Amino acid sequence: MSSYHTESERALTEMGLRMHDGDEISVLVGGLGLGYTAQEALQSHRVARVEVVELLDPVIAWLDNGWLPTGNVLASDGRFLLTKGDIYARLLGPVEHPADMILIDVDHAPDEPLEPSSAAFYTADGLRGVAEHLHPGGVLAVWSTFPNPTFEATLASVFDQVEVETVTWWNDLIDEEKVDTLFAARKKPAP
Numbered sequence: 001m002s003s004y005h006t007e008s009e010r011a012l013t014e015m016g017l018r019m020h021d022g023d024e025i026s027v028l029v030g031g032l033g034l035g036y037t038a039q040e041a042l043q044s045h046r047v048a049r050v051e052v053v054e055l056l057d058p059v060i061a062w063l064d065n066g067w068l069p070t071g072n073v074l075a076s077d078g079r080f081l082l083t084k085g086d087i088y089a090r091l092l093g094p095v096e097h098p099a100d101m102i103l104i105d106v107d108h109a110p111d112e113p114l115e116p117s118s119a120a121f122y123t124a125d126g127l128r129g130v131a132e133h134l135h136p137g138g139v140l141a142v143w144s145t146f147p148n149p150t151f152e153a154t155l156a157s158v159f160d161q162v163e164v165e166t167v168t169w170w171n172d173l174i175d176e177e178k179v180d181t182l183f184a185a186r187k188k189p190a191p
Contacts, residue, residue: 031055
């Protein structure tokens, strides 16, 4: 996690909002990180609620202690809710509260999960379960540090519409161009 470059975290939210044509949008974010994904969602007047599911106690403590660069914005917005938990277990489990938009910025890439337990999320069966957590016309957007044509094809086998974008930025700390990949998939709207 770094606040040095936050373009792709913000772009993940922007992409999801572009693909969703509704208002009063409920957003579910997997992973708090430094809060940039959630902060971007809260900047939209179309967003009614942002729930972030965070697994790690130290990251939750960063917010509680005011150590996040986005902490004041998040804590002062009544639309924001932080829930301790595992986003993958939630999305692969029974549906309790469907969302309009789900934003995932946890793993490095679909084929490079941080924990083996999240690998099922990226399969066709897993994504079919995730789609049940979305209202009709809802959008799933996933951040990745690498492109993945297989994951793109898997999304297309489950969802109505799939878009892939790249965010290119220069990391002058290592003197290297970096390219992040964003995947977004929209569930078929209600007839």
